[in-house]
Amino acid sequence: MTERYDDQNIFAKILRGEIPSKTVLETEHSLAFHDISEQAPVHVLVIPKGRYISYDHFALSASEAEIVDYTRAIGEVCKMMGVQPGEGGGFRMISNAGEAGIQEVPHLHVHILGGRRLGRMLPRAD
Numbered sequence: 001m002t003e004r005y006d007d008q009n010i011f012a013k014i015l016r017g018e019i020p021s022k023t024v025l026e027t028e029h030s031l032a033f034h035d036i037s038e039q040a041p042v043h044v045l046v047i048p049k050g051r052y053i054s055y056d057h058f059a060l061s062a063s064e065a066e067i068v069d070y071t072r073a074i075g076e077v078c079k080m081m082g083v084q085p086g087e088g089g090g091f092r093m094i095s096n097a098g099e100a101g102i103q104e105v106p107h108l109h110v111h112i113l114g115g116r117r118l119g120r121m122l123p124r125a126d
Helices: 010-015 055-061 064-080
Strands: 023-026 030-034 042-048 091-094 110-114
Touching: 010 030, 010 042, 023 064, 030 064, 042 064, 055 064, 064 110
Parallel strands: none
Antiparallel strands: 023 030, 030 042, 042 110, 091 110
16 A cells, blocks of 8 residues: 555544534444435445555455454445345445545545435446
8 A cells, every 4th residue: 555544534534523424323443424415315435433545455454353343334334224135125335446446535435325226337348
């Protein structure tokens, strides 16, 4: 990891309580909250509390406890928001990484989107 963590990013400020958020779930190592620019009826962000920039950084550097907590928090948010496949219809989970991935905030986060049919993200390759 060559990129340095920016502790002034918006999610770091939310974690420090400097910026309010509408919390969905908080655990020892994770925080989930409603996105302020929702793109679907359900649009929740899930972030680890640690200083991780992207998923690969997290997967290679986080403790076992952080990884388990974060993974379970994502599952719990999907359950709480009623978007699990089956009766909830399903969801899309997105995590952008780096400049080419159009990552806007340099703190690992996943978007949980659901509540309607979302359509394709990318056209099919023929």
